[in-house]
Amino acid sequence: xxxxxxxxxxxxxxxxxxxxxxxxxxxxxxxxxxxxxxxxEARGIEGGVAAREVIDGVSNWPEFRKxxxxxxTEETMMNYRTKALWLxxxxxxxxxxxxxxxxxxxxxxTHLDWLNPYMRMRPFYTFLIPxxxxxxxxxxxxxxxxxxxxxxxxxxxxxxxAPAIAWLGVFVLVLPxxxxxxxxxxxxxxxxxxxxxxxxxxxxxxxPLLLGAGPFLRRSQTQC
Amino acid sequence: MTGIDPKIKxxxxxxxxxxxxxxxxxxxxxxSKRIAQHTGGxxxxxxxxLYPLLYRMEKRGWVKGxxxxxxxxxxxxxxxxxxxxxxxxxPLREEWGLFFQxxxxxxxxxxxx
Numbered sequence: 153x154x155x156x157x158x159x160x161x162x163x164x165x166x167x168x169x170x171x172x173x174x175x176x177x178x179x180x181x182x183x184x185x186x187x188x189x190x191x192x193e194a195r196g197i198e199g200g201v202a203a204r205e206v207i208d209g210v211s212n213w214p215e216f217r218k219x220x221x222x223x224x225t226e227e228t229m230m231n232y233r234t235k236a237l238w239l240x241x242x243x244x245x246x247x248x249x250x251x252x253x254x255x256x257x258x259x260x261x262t263h264l265d266w267l268n269p270y271m272r273m274r275p276f277y278t279f280l281i282p283x284x285x286x287x288x289x290x291x292x293x294x295x296x297x298x299x300x301x302x303x304x305x306x307x308x309x310x311x312x313x314a315p316a317i318a319w320l321g322v323f324v325l326v327l328p329x330x331x332x333x334x335x336x337x338x339x340x341x342x343x344x345x346x347x348x349x350x351x352x353x354x355x356x357x358x359x360p361l362l363l364g365a366g367p368f369l370r371r372s373q374t375q376c
Numbered sequence: 377m378t379g380i381d382p383k384i385k386x387x388x389x390x391x392x393x394x395x396x397x398x399x400x401x402x403x404x405x406x407x408s409k410r411i412a413q414h415t416g417g418x419x420x421x422x423x424x425x426l427y428p429l430l431y432r433m434e435k436r437g438w439v440k441g442x443x444x445x446x447x448x449x450x451x452x453x454x455x456x457x458x459x460x461x462x463x464x465x466x467p468l469r470e471e472w473g474l475f476f477q478x479x480x481x482x483x484x485x486x487x488x489x
Contacts, residue, residue, distance in 0.1 A: 177431075180404060180441075180453045184423055187405035209422050216424040223431035 156185035156203065163213045168300060169224055177220065214304060221302050236303030241314035244294035248287065248315035248357070255282040280352070287357050288364030290315065295365035305369050312365030316358035323350045389429045390438075391468040392419060394461055397439060403452035404430060430455060438464055 160182050167174045185206045192202035210216050256279045291312040298308040310317070323346070392411050396402060402410065407430075408421045421429070433439045438461030446452040457465075479485040 176453070177427075181423060181427060183403070183450070183452055184405045184408075184427075188423075191409075210424045212424070216428075219424070219428035220431065223428040223435065 155182070156189070156207070157182040159203075159207060160185065163207070163210070164217050164220075166300070167217070167221060167224075168302060169221075173224070177224075218302060233307075236298050236301040237307045237311055240294045240297040240301070240303070240307075240311035243297060244290050244311055244314040244361075245318050247293065248283075248290045251286050251290070252279065252283050255279045255286070280356075284357060284360050287315070287360035291361035291364030291366075292368060293364075295368035299368050308365060308369050312361050312369075313358055316354050316361055319353045319357070320350075323354060388419065388472070389421060389425070390433060390464075391472055393429065393433065393455075394438065394457055394465050394468065397455055397457040398462065398465060401442075401444075401454040401456045403446065403454050405452075407455065433461070437461070 157178060160178055164178065164181075167177065169177070185203075188206045188209070189199075189202045192205055193199055197205070294311040294314065295308040298311040303311065327346075392415075393407060396407060396410055396414075404426060408426050412420050430439065430441075434441055434455075437458055439455045440458050441453045441455050443451050444454045446454075476485065
């Protein structure tokens with residue numbers, strides 16, 4: 153008879169509960185699947201097919217995993233989303249901006265004045281490039297935190313991209329709004345400059361954030 | 377036979393489980409089997425719908441799980457209804473009874489067969 157324990161461990165992934173309790177839940181669910189498979193086999197169905205049938209009986213393993221966690225921790229969905237999405241996103245946003253401030257003061261290239269004649273756009277090499285280099289770590293931390301909290305791939309992605317999303321909000325909402333309200337007015341807002349700045353502050357950081365988050369966005373379990 | 381709406385099933389699951397366990401302790405698979413048998417397959421609980429419910433009831437203190445030896449000789453986690461769980465049975469039965477009376481008055485719902 154097929155032992156469903158290992159398959160179940162793959163499908164459920166880490167639950168993040170106390171090890172004893174997690175082991176107990178997996179063992180209990182595995183026993184249920186074993187009994188169910190035995191019932192299916194008693195109808196004359198071959199063992200491997202029966203095992204597949206009982207595993208396929210759970211149509212949505214991530215949802216099942218969430219339901220188990222919610223029952224175990226008696227979390228509301230709001231608490232789950234706070235832990236799996238908002239906290240990791242806030243961490244990414246804070247860390248990214250602290251790093252941005254940090255590299256402007258302590259950045260490795262800040263005091264390399266001899267580079268000035270060769271670089272027309274100093275900000276790029278004094279803080280933007282070092283900041284970009286550090287973004288994969290930010291994306292990785294956020295995605296890992298979200299995954300450990302039971303977040304879906306979508307949650308992990310949003311948490312990792314939170315800094316870029318925040319900057320997008322600044323360029324798409326805050327800046328246009330403030331320009332509109334500014335009494336002294338801005339006569340000409342060059343679209344090309346606006347788009348370039350949006351690309352620099354939103355799209356470019358998003359790439360290293362995604363790069364860092366990438367390994368964690370793949371679920372550790374194989375297809376259930 | 378048409379399936380029961382999942383929301384109705386969830387609500388009735390607690391009563392069904394407590395009523396079964398009030399007669400004798402059972403493990404999870406046996407609970408799901410007995411519910412299906414006693415309801416003629418109308419109510420069915422699989423792994424995904426049964427265990428979150430059981431664990432919630434256990435957290436509330438209505439049932440308690442213990443590892444015991446099954447007739448097959450293997451260890452299984454048997455659920456026992458607690459005194460707190462027994463106290464829930466009467467109000468739950470009354471609640472559902474009132475609910476079906478109300479449905480009968482308004483929609484002519486009566487037990488089939």
